[in-house]
Amino acid sequence: MYIDESGSIKPMQKEFYVITGVIIHESDVQDIERHIEKYKLTNFEKCDIEIHTFHMWNGSGEFEIYHVSQRRLHLRNLYKAINLFPITIIGVVIDKIKMNSPNFINWNLLKTAWTFMAERFDMFLQENEQKGMIIVDSNTKKPNSEIHAIITKIKRNGSDYHDVRNILEQPLFADSKDSVGLQIADSISYSIYKNFCRSPYEDFYENYVYSKYRRNIYTNEVLGYGLKVFPN
Secondary structure, eight states: OEEEEEEOSSTTSOSEEEEEEEEEOGGGHHHHHHHHHHHHHHHHSOSOOOOOHHHHHHTOGGGTTSOHHHHHHHHHHHHHHHHHSSEEEEEEEEEHHHHTSGGGTTOOHHHHHHHHHHHHHHHHHHHTTOOBOOEEETTOSSOHHHHHHHHHHHHHHOOSSOOOOSBOSSOEEEOGGGOHHHHHHHHHHHHHHHHHTTOOOTTHIIIIIGGGBOOOTTTOOOBTTTEEEEOO
């Protein structure tokens, strides 16, 4: 599972903090990489450009040379491609305004978010009788050591609600420019963030992202399974 984040963990900045996990089976990785390389060549005429949807949407960084209409088309082509990939996503959305209330004064935001993520990934692996690893964008806003410590403790002791038994090794930290999986995680995380902020982002979340969430295997429900919003 490849994990990236959107928003800020700082209490006074933005309303939501989002982490998103994109689950890709190892047998599908190379095929997805080829498709993303083709997407980059078709849309940007080069394959060494890093997909960063914040910059694509806002026309900054490497994407400032493209007109807004081009960037919107590039994004639509990206999300159309992602929608066809054999991936499953898990999104954790922390409402920082609600979490700032006295009821949650002793809750650690980062630990809460990553615990919810680890629980749901482990449950997915258990349902599919698989083992899996976690790969995290090394450019995350929190020190890698802090995330490493949270995941290690969850693997060793479980959480209050779930024994984690199917996540292998310690989390790996990689530069997103070298990882297609992390670039896809960036794209999906930003769409979830924009949706919860009710910020304009065309129909990318509704039409291309939402259908990829992990679901309850019996009821097909998304909320609580592929999407955890806290506090709700």
